[in-house]
Amino acid sequence: MPDQEIIAERHELRSEEIDRDDLVSTFKERAETTGLGRRSLIKRTLGVALGLVGLSPLLLLRDSGPLPKKYFDTTNWSKGTRLLLDPAGTPIKASDLEVGAVAQILPELPTGTERTLENTGKDAVLLIRLRPEDFNLDPQRLSWTYQGIIAFSKICTHMGCAVALYEQQTHHLLCPCHQSTFDVTRAAKVIFGPAARPLPQLAITVDADGYLVAQQPFTVPIGPSFWERNSSNG
Amino acid sequence: MKTSQKVAGATANYVDERTGAAKWLKKNLTKVFPDHWSFMLGEICLYSFIILLLTGTFLTFWFDPSQREVIYNGSYLPLSGVHMSAAYDSTLHISFDVRGGLLMRQIHHWAALIFMSAIVAHLFRVFFTGAYRKPREFNWLIGVGLLTFGIVEGFLGYSLPDDLLSGTGIRIAEAILQAIPVLGSYLAFFAFGGPFPGTAFIPRIFIVHVLLLPGLFLALITVHLMLVWYQKHTQYPGPGRTEKNVVGYPLMPVYMAKAGGFFFVVFGVTAFLGAVASINPIWLVGPYTPGQISAGSQPDWYMGWLDGLVRAAPPLETHAFGHTISWNILIPGLILPGILFTGMALYPFIESWITGDKREHHLLDRPRNAPNRTALGVMSITFILITLANGGNDIIATHFHLTINGIMWFTRISLFVLPPISFVITKRICLSLQRADRDLVLHGRETGQLVMMPNGEMLEVHEPISDAKKWTLTQHQQPGALPAPLPASATVGLKGKLRARLNRANATQVPAPTLTDLKELGDAHH
Incomplete structure (x- = not known):
């Protein structure tokens, strides 16, 4: 293999003046022969046509999905919806949960409604049992708990990850995605991280058979924020 | 003449009569490339891209880009009977039941990490040596484009298996879309074909990942390389090297051998990593469901x-009306990534505006x-x-x-x-290093030898450095010596004042030694 360096000259990148002038005059001359410069109708039609082509994605991509309507505002929780253990799918009584325990919960869906990932992404709830004296809640929020059991949406109000890490000693919920930290004793108030809103609390009670049910739907939209979200009541 | 020579000659003749390639080839076989290890970084990008195309094509033979729900019954028993998407199911199939499948997946993922690392290293080399300056601004822009698309391509790639970790990444991407003012919820619904996660997203990003972006890469890389070829490579300063020439080794045989060999080195290292180092073991985390997550959720490094x-x-959130x-x-x-990437793309133009160097x-x-x-x-x-x-x-x-x-x-x-x-x-x-260069040129190298003079004075012997090195240390033109001072007309108004201020800051330099300096010093010594 030769190990002698060799030298090559660089060429000028800029074209010769004469070539540049030639190009301009040729271009002008060719353009002139089309007569387009004088035909404003053709020019305008061309302009409008190109503009319409530019707009066409608005039309063509319209079918890429339905309109969101009120989708982000609602969940499948309503008054009297039973809390089901996930993944067992069985209803749960207060006595099934010891102090310090956490359970992943999904709502009982009306017959005929299928459990989809879309539903789970909105409906997932965490059930946590504390000693009642550990709570630091206002009377209304306290009435949403049942014998020290409190329920929150599991979907992070920051970017929608599942808030799955519960620290039993400190009663903190931590989102593993961006470390937003929520204080369970104070209605999942944000105590650290980028989340700006507490996890929505689900009001719970028991039905006639002693199974845990929702008192009412979530009072605020769950999950991350969106433009249409009315955040006037939290 | 030997038969092989005859066949080669006939083939060459056949091709040349139809393309006229001989003239072009004759000229380019001796094309000169300057030599430096840092010029290999771009090559690594190219080679890992080729590896990505090869392994990626292999993976598409079995990967099923669908969010249709299936029940797993493959050979990885811990997930037996679990409901999952066809995408996750087929990724497990590739990993456990396709001959060489896991190796190909691992090489593909390692090559992606190497691709992105090499792009970033290449970017550093180009930035810190000022290689993006005229006439190479187009290639800088193409490079910024390749980096940006590379980040997107990588993210889409590790999102495809639809495992718990990657699904979480997609969830975050959806939240970003959703957060865009006015249009957010519509964009999210259009991207996902309805509510998250839906069944449209994986098929859509699949076609972007395997067709749209690779096509774009191919086009951009081709233009990038054509420009490098046509404009000729930059070179580091040294004796005999000027703005008008290029000093180095010819394509044939030196660079053909180097580049060809280096491809196999890159492929070898990537394959070795794929063979011995586990990467993205998706079977450990299970299929995606929005209600679950694994602790320690991390994206790939280029998204980190x-x-x-x-x-x-x-x-911070604003709630109003x-x-x-x-x-x-x-x-x-x-917003911040937008500013960072726009600033990076515009940097060559900003610098040339500040210095007035065209x-x-x-x-x-x-x-x-x-x-x-x-x-x-x-x-x-x-x-x-x-x-x-x-x-x-x-x-x-x-x-x-x-x-x-x-x-x-x-x-x-x-x-x-x-x-x-x-x-x-x-x-x-930097300024200290300039000062050190100046000392080196004017006073030579410290030899570490102490000499006692007859009067008892101790001196360290300095040894002059070679003329070649002196040249290398003093050949550059200092920014201060450019068209500065700027014409007074260019410094009026806020924009002009800003420019003048930046230009002044840019001109802070330790003066490089001149011949006069050397001569004066020489006179003083004798």
């Missing part, structure tokens, strides 16, 4: 800085000779490294027994404090 920025954001704006998502997720540059700068540029580069790297570290703050916290809160506050504060400090320190170091 973005995740770190998002993690560091303060909890029945609408919500998430600054905690928009600023770190869209000339062609084929000789590279030694980073110390452009202190402001070098300091700006180090400042940007500092910023990105802090965010990258914060993107792994949970891992750092558990490994080093630190609190997440402590790391987060360190990040929030140091993001503002450390980049300016690193700018100042780097600039000082």
Whole structure:
């Protein structure tokens, strides 16, 4: 293999003046022969046509999905919806949960409604049992708990990850995605991280058979924020 | 004549009569490329891209880009009977039941990491040596485009298996879309074909990942290389090297052998990593479901800085008139990256505006000779490294027994404090190195030999450096010596004042020794 360096000259990148002038005059001359410069109708039609082509994605991509309507505002929780253990799918009584325990919960869906990932992404709830004296809640929020059991949406109000890490000693919920930290004793108030809103609390009670049910739907939209979200009541 | 020669001759003749390739080839076989290890970085990008195309094509033979629900019954028993998407199911199939499938997946993923690392390293080389200056601004823009599309391509790639970790990444991407003012919820619904996660997203990103973006890469890389070829490569300064020539080794045989061999080195290293180092073992985390997550959720490294920025954001939202704006998502997720990448793309033009330098540059700068540029580069790297570290703050916290809160506050504060400090320190170091160069040229090298003079004075013997080295250390043109001082007309108005201020800052240099300096010194010594 030769190990002698060799030298090559660089060429000028800029074209010769004469070539540049030639190009301009040729271009002008060719353009002139089309007569387009004088035909404003053709020019305008061309302009409008190109503009319409530019707009066409608005039309063509319209079918890429339905309109969101009120989708982000609602969940499948309503008054009297039973809390089901996930993944067992069985209803749960207060006595099934010891102090310090956490359970992943999904709502009982009306017959005929299928459990989809879309539903789970909105409906997932965490059930946590504390000693009642550990709570630091206002009377209304306290009435949403049942014998020290409190329920929150599991979907992070920051970017929608599942808030799955519960620290039993400190009663903190931590989102593993961006470390937003929520204080369970104070209605999942944000105590650290980028989340700006507490996890929505689900009001719970028991039905006639002693199974845990929702008192009412979530009072605020769950999950991350969106433009249409009315955040006037939290 | 031997038969082989006859066949070769006939083939060459056949091709040349139809394409006229001989003339072009004759000229280009002896094309000169300058030699430096840092010129290999771009090659690594190209080679890992080829590896990605080859392994990726293999993977498409079995991968099923569908979110249709299936029940797993493959040979990985822990997941037997689990409901999952066809995408996840087929990824498991590739990993456990396709001959060489796991190896190909691992090589593909490793090659992607190497591709992105090499792009970034190549970017550093081009930036710190000023290789983006006229006439190479187009190639700089193409490079910024390749980096941006590379980040997107990588993210889409590791999202395809639809495992718990990657699904979480997609969930975050959806939240960013959703956070865009006015259009957010519509964009999210259109991208996902309805509510998240839906069944449309994986098929859509699949076609973007395997067709649209690779096609774009091919086109951009082709133009990138054609421009390198046509404009000829830059070279480091040295004796005999000028702005008008290129000094190095010919394509045939030296660079054919080097480049060809180097491809196999890159392929070998990637294949070795794929064979021995586990990467993205998706079977451990299970299929995606929005209600679950695994602790220590981390993106690939080239997304880590973005995740770190998002993690560091303060909890800011605006609630007004029945609408919500998430600054905690928009600023770190869209606005800051937008500013960073726009600034990077425009940098060559900004620098040329500040210096007023519109000339062609084929000789590279030694980073110390452009202190402001070098300091700006180090400042940007500092910023990105802090965010990258914060993107792994949970891992750092558990490994080093630190609190997440402590790391987060360190990040929030140091993001503002450390980049300016690193700018100042780097600039000082550059100027010191310039001073050291000056001393070296004027006074020579310290030999470490002490001599006692007859009067008892101790002196260290300095040895002059070679003329070649003197040339290398003094050949550069200092920014201050450019068209500056700027014409008075160019310094009026806010924009002009800013430009004049930046131009002055840029002109801070330790004067490079001149012949006069040398001569004066010589006279003084004798």
